[in-house]
Amino acid sequence: MAFExxxxxxxxxxxxxxESESLPTLxxxxxxxxxxxxxxxxxGVLKVILELEGERLVKSTPVMGYLHRGVEKLAEDGTYHxxxxxxxxxxxxxxxxxxxxxxxxVEKLLNLQVPERAEYLRTIVAEVQRIIGHQxxxxxxxLDIGAMTVFFYCFRDREILLxxxxxxxxxxxxxxxxxxxxxxxxxxxxxxxxxxxxxDYFLPKIDEYQVFLEKNRIWLGRTKGVAVISAEDAVNxxxxxxxxxxxxxxxxxxxxxxxxxxxxxxFSVPVGKNGDTxxxxxxxxxxxxxxxxxxxxxxxxxxxxxxxxxxxxxTLPPKExxxxxxxxxxxxFKLFSQGFDAPPGEIYCGTEAHKGELGFYIVSTGxxxxxxxxxxxxxxxxxxxxxxxxxxxxxxxACTIFGSYDIVMGECDR
Amino acid sequence: MHPLLQxxxxxxxxxxxxxxxxxGDAAVTVTRDKLHEVAQFLRNDPGMDFDYIVHVSxxxxxxxxxxxxxxxxxxxxxxxxxxxxxxxxxESDCVVDSLTDLWKGADFMEREVxxxxxxxFRNHPDLRxxxxxxDYTEGYPLRKDFPLRGKGWRDTFDFLDEVPR
Numbered sequence: 001m002a003f004e005x006x007x008x009x010x011x012x013x014x015x016x017x018x019e020s021e022s023l024p025t026l027x028x029x030x031x032x033x034x035x036x037x038x039x040x041x042x043x044g045v046l047k048v049i050l051e052l053e054g055e056r057l058v059k060s061t062p063v064m065g066y067l068h069r070g071v072e073k074l075a076e077d078g079t080y081h082x083x084x085x086x087x088x089x090x091x092x093x094x095x096x097x098x099x100x101x102x103x104x105x106v107e108k109l110l111n112l113q114v115p116e117r118a119e120y121l122r123t124i125v126a127e128v129q130r131i132i133g134h135q136x137x138x139x140x141x142x143l144d145i146g147a148m149t150v151f152f153y154c155f156r157d158r159e160i161l162l163x164x165x166x167x168x169x170x171x172x173x174x175x176x177x178x179x180x181x182x183x184x185x186x187x188x189x190x191x192x193x194x195x196x197x198x199x200d201y202f203l204p205k206i207d208e209y210q211v212f213l214e215k216n217r218i219w220l221g222r223t224k225g226v227a228v229i230s231a232e233d234a235v236n237x238x239x240x241x242x243x244x245x246x247x248x249x250x251x252x253x254x255x256x257x258x259x260x261x262x263x264x265x266x267f268s269v270p271v272g273k274n275g276d277t278x279x280x281x282x283x284x285x286x287x288x289x290x291x292x293x294x295x296x297x298x299x300x301x302x303x304x305x306x307x308x309x310x311x312x313x314x315t316l317p318p319k320e321x322x323x324x325x326x327x328x329x330x331x332x333f334k335l336f337s338q339g340f341d342a343p344p345g346e347i348y349c350g351t352e353a354h355k356g357e358l359g360f361y362i363v364s365t366g367x368x369x370x371x372x373x374x375x376x377x378x379x380x381x382x383x384x385x386x387x388x389x390x391x392x393x394x395x396x397x398a399c400t401i402f403g404s405y406d407i408v409m410g411e412c413d414r
Numbered sequence: 415m416h417p418l419l420q421x422x423x424x425x426x427x428x429x430x431x432x433x434x435x436x437x438g439d440a441a442v443t444v445t446r447d448k449l450h451e452v453a454q455f456l457r458n459d460p461g462m463d464f465d466y467i468v469h470v471s472x473x474x475x476x477x478x479x480x481x482x483x484x485x486x487x488x489x490x491x492x493x494x495x496x497x498x499x500x501x502x503x504x505e506s507d508c509v510v511d512s513l514t515d516l517w518k519g520a521d522f523m524e525r526e527v528x529x530x531x532x533x534x535f536r537n538h539p540d541l542r543x544x545x546x547x548x549d550y551t552e553g554y555p556l557r558k559d560f561p562l563r564g565k566g567w568r569d570t571f572d573f574l575d576e577v578p579r
Contacts, residue, residue, distance in 0.1 A: 064545060065543075065544065065545035065546060065547070068546065072530075072556060073555055073556060073560075073562060074562070076562075077562050233518070235465050235466050235491055236465065236467075236517055236518045237518050237519040238466060238468065238523075239519075249491060251466075256494055345436045345437065346439070346441070346498075347437050348439060348469070348487055348496075350468065359468065361469060361471050361487070363473050371473070372471075372473045372474075374469060374471040376468060376469040380522065380526070381469075381519060381522065381523070383522065384519055384521055384523070385518075385519070388518070
C-alpha cells in the first residue's frame with residue numbers, strides 16, 4: 001500500500017526475522033494537533049499547531065491575534081492622556097506597570113521631571129504590582145502543572161493587594177493610577193499602614209509557597225531541565241525579564257538604565273544558571289523577596305512633597321482644584337480633549353515590567369496626538385522563541401513552556 | 415556627536431542618509447541597499463556588539479516620496495548602549511532586507527510589520543500575517559489611509575429596527 005504523505009514511514013516489525021516478508025507492517029506518521037484557542041492553560045486565547053511524533057513536539061506554530069484590538073491604531077486617534085486607560089487593557093493582570101511604562105515614555109518625549117515623592121510612590125506601587133504579577137504567575141503555573149493548592153494560597157494573598165489597589169484608586173485591575181508627570185493621588189496614612197502590615201504578613205508566606213514546590217517531586221520533574229534555552233539564544237531571540245535572566249544573562253533595566261527611585265534602593269537581581277523552567281520559577285520567587293525589600297526602603301526614604309509635576313501646559317491640576325475652581329476645570333478639560341503640544345521627535349523608552357522589557361516607541365510630529373505609537377510587548381516577543389524552546393519536549397510541556405513566559409494574550413495581541 | 419554615530423559615519427562613507435540624536439537616543443538612517451551591511455556591522459563589530467533586538471516597527475508618511483519607514487532598535491547587553499536603525503521604502507517597491515539571519519527574534523517582529531503595514535521582507539523564512547487572520551483581504555490596518563473604524567464587509571451591515579415589545 002502506498003501512502004501519498006511524504007512524512008509517512010512504513011516499518012517492518014522485525015526485518016531480521018526469516019519470514020519478514022509475510023509479517024504485517026507498521027505505519028507511523030506525524031500528527032497535527034491544535035492546542036487551543038480555547039484551552040484553560042493558554043492564559044487567554046492562543047492557538048498552537050503542534051506537529052507531533054508520538055508524544056514529542058517536532059514543530060509548533062503559534063497562531064495569535066484572537067485578542068487583537070488595534071491598540072496602536074487607537075493610540076493615533078486619542079490624546080496622550082486619553083491613552084492611559086488603554087494601557088490597562090494590554091496586560092490586564094498587571095495594569096499599573098503598563099501605565100508606568102507609558103507615562104515614562106511620554107515624559108521622556110516631553111523631557112518632564114517628576115517630583116521626588118511621586119517617583120517613590122511610583123516605585124512602591126510598581127513593586128506591589130510585581131508581587132501581584134508573580135503571585136498570579138506562580139499560582140497559574142502550578143495549576144497548569146497540576147499543583148492546585150499553591151493557586152489558592154497565591155490568590156488569597158493577591159486579593160489583599162487588589163483590595164489595597166481598590167482603596168488606592170477605586171479599581172482592582174484596570175487601575176489608571178499613573179499620570180503623565182506624576183501620580184493621580186498620594187498614599188493615605190491608612191494605605192501606608194496596610195502596606196506595612198501586608199509586608200510583615202507576606203514574608204513568611206513566600207516560604208510557604210515554596211514548601212509546596214521546592215521539594216515536590218512532580219514539580220521538580222516537570223520544571224527541571226524542561227524548555228532549556230541557552231544564554232546566547234535567549235539574547236538573540238530578544239527575550240527579557242525572568243526568562244532571559246533564567247538563562248544566566250544579568251539584564252535588568254532597573255539596574256542597567258536606572259529610573260524612578262530604583263537607583264536609591266539597594267536590591268539584587270537574581271540570575272539563574274540552567275535556563276530551564278525551574279530557574280525561571282526560582283528567579284520569580286527570589287524577586288518577591290527583592291520587591292519587599294524595595295518597598296520597605298522606599299517607605300522609609302520617602303519625604304513629603306508634591307505628587308505631580310507643576311507644568312500647567314502638560315500636567316493635570318489637583319482634583320480638589322478641579323472641583324472648586326473654574327480655570328482648573330477648563331485646564332483639565334482641555335488637556336484631556338485637545339491634549340498638550342508635544343515636541344516633534346521620536347523616542348524609545350523601555351521599562352522592566354515583571355514579564356520583561358515593556359517598551360513604548362513614540363513618534364511625534366507635534367500636536368496633541370502621537371503620530372505613531374508602537375508597543376514592545378514582552379509576551380509577543382517571547383512567543384517568537386516558543387518553537388525553538390519546545391522542540392523535542394512532550395505535549396504536556398507545551399503548557400509549561402508558554403506558562404513559564406508568564407504570557408498574557410491581551411499584551412501579546414494588543 | 416554620539417560616539418556610536420561618529421563610528422558609523424567613519425565606517426560608511428556611502429549609504430548613511432542621516433544621523434540623529436534626540437533625548438539621548440541615537441538613530442541612524444541608511445539607504446535600503448546598505449541596510450543589511452550596516453546591520454551586520456552593528457551585530458558583529460566588537461565596538462558595536464549589538465546582540466539584542468529590542469523591537470521592529472514601521473511608520474507611514476503618506477506625503478513623502480518614499481512612503482514607509484522601517485525601524486529596528488538594538489541593544490548591546492555587554493556594552494550597554496542602544497541604537498535605532500531606520501530605512502525608507504517607497505510604496506511602489508515595498509521590499510526591504512530581512513534581518514532574521516542576524517537576530518532570530520526579528521522573525522515575529524517583522525511578521526507584525528508586514529501584517530500591519532504591508533512591508534515585505536526579503537529572505538524572511540515565514541512571511542505570513544500574524545495578528546490579523548490569514549484570509550484578511552482588507553488591507554494593512556496601521557497605514558494612515560486605513561480608517562480607524564475598519565473597512566470591508568462590516569460596512570454593509572444594515573441597522574436592525576428596534577424590536578417592538
